[in-house]
Amino acid sequence: AKHTEQHEGRLYNIPLEEVKAVFPHGLPHRFQQQIQTFNEARLMVRRPALEILTYLKGSNFAHPAVRYVIYGERGTGKTMTLCHVVHYCSRQGWLVVHVPDAHLWVKNCKELFQSSYKKDRLDQPLQASVWLKNFKASNERFLDEIKTQKKYIWGKRESTEEGRPLREVVEQGLARVRSASDAVGALLRELRLQGQRGPRRLLVAVDGANALWGRTTLSKEDKSPVSPEELTLVHNLRKTLRNDWSGGAIVTTLSQTGSLFKPSSAYTPQELLGKEGFDALDPFVPIPVPNYSPREFESCYGYYLERRWLQHEKAHTEDGKAELRFLSGSNPRQLDRLAGPL
Amino acid sequence: TLRLICTTTAVQKRNVAASGPEKYTEAFIKKQIEEFNLGKRHLANMMGEDPETFTQEDIDRAIAYLFPSGLFDKRARPLMKHPTEVFPEQRKIQWGEDGRPFHFLFYTGKQSYYSLMHETYEKFLNVQKHQDQLTAQDLPLQKEKRNLAGSRWLTKIELEEMLLEKVSDNDYSRFIQLLQKLATLPCADIEEKYIQKFSKEVPVQLQKVVIEPLQHDERGVAFSTGEGKRKTARATAVVYDNGTGKITVNGIDILHYFPVLQDREQLLFPFQFLGRIGKHDMVCTVSGGGRSAQAGAIRLASAKALRSFVTEKEVEFMRQAGLLTVDPRVKERKKPGQEGPRRKFTWKKR
Numbered sequence: 001a002k003h004t005e006q007h008e009g010r011l012y013n014i015p016l017e018e019v020k021a022v023f024p025h026g027l028p029h030r031f032q033q034q035i036q037t038f039n040e041a042r043l044m045v046r047r048p049a050l051e052i053l054t055y056l057k058g059s060n061f062a063h064p065a066v067r068y069v070i071y072g073e074r075g076t077g078k079t080m081t082l083c084h085v086v087h088y089c090s091r092q093g094w095l096v097v098h099v100p101d102a103h104l105w106v107k108n109c110k111e112l113f114q115s116s117y118k119k120d121r122l123d124q125p126l127q128a129s130v131w132l133k134n135f136k137a138s139n140e141r142f143l144d145e146i147k148t149q150k151k152y153i154w155g156k157r158e159s160t161e162e163g164r165p166l167r168e169v170v171e172q173g174l175a176r177v178r179s180a181s182d183a184v185g186a187l188l189r190e191l192r193l194q195g196q197r198g199p200r201r202l203l204v205a206v207d208g209a210n211a212l213w214g215r216t217t218l219s220k221e222d223k224s225p226v227s228p229e230e231l232t233l234v235h236n237l238r239k240t241l242r243n244d245w246s247g248g249a250i251v252t253t254l255s256q257t258g259s260l261f262k263p264s265s266a267y268t269p270q271e272l273l274g275k276e277g278f279d280a281l282d283p284f285v286p287i288p289v290p291n292y293s294p295r296e297f298e299s300c301y302g303y304y305l306e307r308r309w310l311q312h313e314k315a316h317t318e319d320g321k322a323e324l325r326f327l328s329g330s331n332p333r334q335l336d337r338l339a340g341p342l
Numbered sequence: 343t344l345r346l347i348c349t350t351t352a353v354q355k356r357n358v359a360a361s362g363p364e365k366y367t368e369a370f371i372k373k374q375i376e377e378f379n380l381g382k383r384h385l386a387n388m389m390g391e392d393p394e395t396f397t398q399e400d401i402d403r404a405i406a407y408l409f410p411s412g413l414f415d416k417r418a419r420p421l422m423k424h425p426t427e428v429f430p431e432q433r434k435i436q437w438g439e440d441g442r443p444f445h446f447l448f449y450t451g452k453q454s455y456y457s458l459m460h461e462t463y464e465k466f467l468n469v470q471k472h473q474d475q476l477t478a479q480d481l482p483l484q485k486e487k488r489n490l491a492g493s494r495w496l497t498k499i500e501l502e503e504m505l506l507e508k509v510s511d512n513d514y515s516r517f518i519q520l521l522q523k524l525a526t527l528p529c530a531d532i533e534e535k536y537i538q539k540f541s542k543e544v545p546v547q548l549q550k551v552v553i554e555p556l557q558h559d560e561r562g563v564a565f566s567t568g569e570g571k572r573k574t575a576r577a578t579a580v581v582y583d584n585g586t587g588k589i590t591v592n593g594i595d596i597l598h599y600f601p602v603l604q605d606r607e608q609l610l611f612p613f614q615f616l617g618r619i620g621k622h623d624m625v626c627t628v629s630g631g632g633r634s635a636q637a638g639a640i641r642l643a644s645a646k647a648l649r650s651f652v653t654e655k656e657v658e659f660m661r662q663a664g665l666l667t668v669d670p671r672v673k674e675r676k677k678p679g680q681e682g683p684r685r686k687f688t689w690k691k692r
Contacts, residue, residue, distance in 0.1 A: 322619040326587055327606050329597035338603070 022090045025100045025134040026207075028079050030336060038307055046077065046296060048289045049084045055285065056089070056249055061201060064246045067281060069209070071254045071269050072289035075333025078253045079207055081289060085251055086205050094201040094248070095142055097135070097191060097240070102211040103255070105233050112218060112226075113178065121232050122220070128180035128233060132173045135187070143167040146194050152186050166190060185236035192240060195247035202248030204240055209252035212238055213277030241281065252281075291330040300332070304339050366429050374425040381422065398423070433506050454505040455513055459520065465533045466524050473529045493541045495521060500542075556583075556650050566650040570642025572669050575631025579643035583651065585623025587613075591640065592627055605637035612645040612665055616652060638669060 019027075019041050027035075035041045052068055059066055070078045090096050105127050113123040136143065146166045153159040158172065166187065173183025195202035206212075212234050218226045228234040241250060254269060269278065269286060292300065301321055304310050314320045328334035382401060386393040389404050401422055409420040421428070436453075437443040447453040496504070498514045509517075525537055556564040564583040571577070589609060591599045600606050613619045624644060628636045645665040649657050660666055674683035681687055 319614070319617065319619070322587075323610065323614060326610050326613075326619050327603065329595065329606075331597055334597070 018087075020137075021140075022087055022096075022138055023083060023098075024137040025131075026083055026086065026098050026205075030333075031080065034336075038309075042303065043080060043084055043087075044077075044296065044300065045084070046081065046289075047293075048287050049081045051287060052081070052085050052251065053088055056085075059249065061247045064244065065195075065202075065204075065248045065250050067241070067250045067252065067284040068287055069252050069254060069269055069281065069284045070287045070289055073291070073331075074256055075331050076289045076291055077332050078255065078289050080332075081287075082205055082207055082251060082253050086203065089201075089203040090138075092201075094203045095191060095195070096138060097188070097202065097204045098138065099131070099206045099208075099237065100134075101255070102206055102208040102234075102237070105231065106211045106214070106216040106228055107218065112220070121235065122226060122230050123178070123181040123232050125177045125180050128184050129174060129177050132170055132180060132184060132187075136170050136174075142200065143170060145200070146190060148186075148190055149193055150189075152182075181232040181236075184233060188236050188240045192245040196245055202245075204248065204250045206237065206241070206250075206252045208255040209241070209281075210254045210273050210277060212241070213274050213280065238280065292332060292335070293330075297325060297330050297335075300335065310339055366432060368434075371425055371429060374429070378422075378425055385422075431503075431506055452507060452509070452513070454507055455509055455517075458505065459517065462517070462520050462524065462536075465536055466520070466527075469524065469527050469529050469533060472532060473527065476529065494544050496540050496542065501540075564651075566647045568643045568645070568647030568649075570639045570644075570646060570668075572638035572642065573631055573635040573672055575628060575635035575639040577626055577628040577636065577639035577643045579624055579626040579640060579647050581644060581647040581651070582623040582625070583621070585621060587620040587622070589624045590626070600633070600637060602633065605633060608634075608637040608641045609644070611641060612648055612660070615660065615663060615665065616648060616656060618648075618651075622648075622651075641665070642668065 019035065031041075048070065052070075055066070055068070070081055072078050086096055086098055105124060113125065114121075144165045144167055148162055148164050148166065148169065151159060151162055152169070158176065169183055169186055169190070173180040173187075176183075191202055194200065212228055214228070216226050216228055216231070218231075220226060229238075241252070254273065269281075269284075273281065298321075301324065305316065310316070310320075312320070315324070324335065324338060328338050382396055383393040385401060385404050386396040388408075389400075391400065405420055405422050411419045413419055436445065436448055443449070445453045445457065447456045450456050495518050498509060498511070501514060501517070502509050521537065521540055524533065556566055558564055559582070565580055567578060567580050569576070569578050589596045596606060596609060600609070610619070613622065626640050626643065628640055630636075631639065642665070645660060649660070649666075652660075657666075676683055679687075
């Protein structure tokens, strides 16, 4: 869908089949519930998303990939902006690597195995396999086009030769759960190289990027804490986020809700990423996401009214609208939660 | 000359019986007064002030300074007052050495009460006579209405104190009726002084709440301040006109300071009641108390500040809605022998 600045504040529709295809795992939970209720997916076009899209349209892909960091207070719509960009890029035909929430990789992991590839790294087969499945679902068409550049050995008996389609790598990872994380690493490497040569652009969209540089809640068997570098998935993702490849763009979001050991009032990149992360991501384009502007608020309110989501009689009046605006403070998440029981 | 009927011993015995209620003899009270004056001069010397011009207030202050006490009841604290205020007035012995009472109404039992009634009725007849004289001379009757609304009659207890004897309810009501009859007569101003002895000024009942006018900022924006409190939380609010409806608490936006919806609803209530949700900006400072108490305190402060922006009728509406009253509920004290303010210990049968 082509959007210009005139469309700011309006909502646009995504057909349901595309939703399932493009975002198997990307949308926030509440938004998915809303899709189910209203039987359609409506996304609001907001200024930060438009900014990113203009930059993407105008950027030169021969240069190294530009990094965009979306940040803002809690509940202002960063993840939704990211999804908007992802949808746009997939419509344009880009290759999309979408990590829904990097925080899932650094906490609450049940199984940790020692990596077969490198001795001191740790694997996470569960999350890796889940992610591979989703990746396959979203990027079906491209798996056959891309060929591997290097030979990968998955263990004593299996190996993938050069020049084979990527589909085999993915399926290898899905079949052999133990080597799933290595499969992910191989995949990312291939995609990076691909982006440099081939006609396909690559978009790397990571939600909750601050998880990659913080601490983890996991610990090894001898109860010593694990730093994120020792996890294969995180390590590979960090390599991807470095600027050494060209032909695409990287869009990341910082999220406080899933982040570990960080105060709840922190929302700037410096605070959430920490020194390491900030240095690693250093030349980036920051994009703040504010609360709703009055126009956006009115359009959201109008949408709820149109969908008969607000049942209370007083909600239809001007006073009710002023009350909602006051109580939610024009914060999208608050407005959503407020409008729920009404 | 008095005739000594009885012997001295009989007189002395009756005197001793009467001195039962009289605990303080006159000599005793005189001695107390002398001691008090001496003590006053000593105290003035101690405090370094002039003994001649040392008033009762100065005495109170000096005593409070020299003997600080943390007792809650003011009457239990150290006290230095003139003996006439400390010792209650006594009935002196009503009869002489020969046993004859001084007052002619002694044997009625309530001598001072009946003498008072007689006096009042005498004044009453006086006034009627004066009235008849005036009507006979065809002069206009002077009517200067006493301010009945600003004064009240003495209570029964005060009358008892004045007469130094018990007054029953019936007697009291009859006396008050007589006084009222006297006061309502047109020429009662002759006996004005007499009536004033039995009436008291009632202090001003309603303190009219002054609504402050709007003050103006440097930029010309009108604003007003208000203070509020609730359960140990104190808040001051400054409400500006021509705003967008933004509210800042201690420098932080309300969304961040009050993450709970209930607190924000409390803040919203005054504005919603007046229908001015998006019109005013507010900057408040709050300290003490908990989350809910701070919200209540800010609500009261903002309601008080909004009074200046609003008509009197709406102020009355706000007062009836309970937006302007301080919430008196505070944490109740724990009592000994109980686990909490109301909860008793678990009762075990054995």
